[in-house]
Amino acid sequence: RREERGELLQPVLFVLLVLCSVLLYLKVSLMDPGFVKADEEGQVNHFRKESAEAKNTSLLLATVWFLLQQPMRAKHCQLCQHCVRRYDHHCPWIENCVGEKNHPLFIVYLSVQLVVLLWAWYIAWSGLHFEQSWDWLQHNIFLIISFLLIVIFTIVDLLLLISHLYLVSCNTTTWEFMSHHRISYLKHSESENPFDQGVILNLWRFFCSCHLTTWEKIYFHRDSEPV
Template sequence: MDPGFVRAEEEAEADKSEEQCMVIPQVSSSVKMRRCGYCMVKQPMRAKHCQLCQHCVRRFDHHCPWIENCVGEKNHPLFVVYLSVQLVVLLWGGHIAWSGLYFKQSWEWLRHNIFLLISFLLIVIFTIVVLLLLISHLYLISCNTTTWEFMSYHRISYLRHSELENPFDQGVIRNLWRFFCSCHLTAWEKIYFHRNNEPV
């Protein structure tokens, strides 16, 4: 599914609406809004070009090899649901595998149960990986940051030049509400400039 690809036709619409009502404050000289060097579209704040998808993605989180797609503003909530369902299925599979094991100390038992034992160990490893992924994503969502922003904080101009540690953080409840319940794309520039202009 579309993770929130930035389209060239959106740029013309954004320019028209910006002329009609100046909603987004002028960008300060320290934070440069840029044009993508690959697909030549004007990138909104928090967008990044994905080399594998060959598109700029809004609120880019990461490119997931398991779903062969980017995780961005439009599909990130569904990615969290995907991880949750995957965790439930792995726990269920682990329970089934464990219930089939009857431990005896003999080579005959090991020979008959080796595949079930290996399956159980693999399920345990995958369960730990998926659980850690889900916990890390929920933590980042509660802070309103992305994996890309978390890993590359020092290289991203709008985070480096911000007076706040995380200019998009609006508190855990509002962050979770915006992430899971918002049906429209967010103008991150408005939140960024509003938060940075707040008195400290």
């Protein structure tokens, strides 16, 4: 109808938005999520020496973590066979880990995808003119199935986006949230979340930081603060 009226702005914007979503998907799927490099071992060894001289219990417990030759909050992914900084989860949809480097872009991708789905939902709904007849159902079965799939994907995308934004605002990850009782540096920490610096600073550090964060410094600083 818009093509007949010569109104091509919205269709073009929709196609561009879909293209942007596809490009973001490829970018998040192919980029380095934050694989731990060999040159980071020197930084780990530096903190190991500091913690070996400390008498603070939390620092001594953290030494065990450093002996694994990986930065704090990193985790080895069994599927990728790599150690990932600030590991969140391995996403089967993008066939890649979500870590410190691609997590912000992953949330941007979810946001753009949600807009695409909501717009597609509106387009599909506008094409449905319900009639109680078998012929109408036969001619519109593909549109009805597409509409139901869009609704399902929209709900899943929305729940994912909300959950990730909540975790980011608390400066925690899906792995830490689900396995808090099994992670040594969280289980033995005096505070429930030693990395939480307030919602504003958490969001700023997550979306606007241009460099990788040394989480050991934040962890040691929080645990050394007087109660």
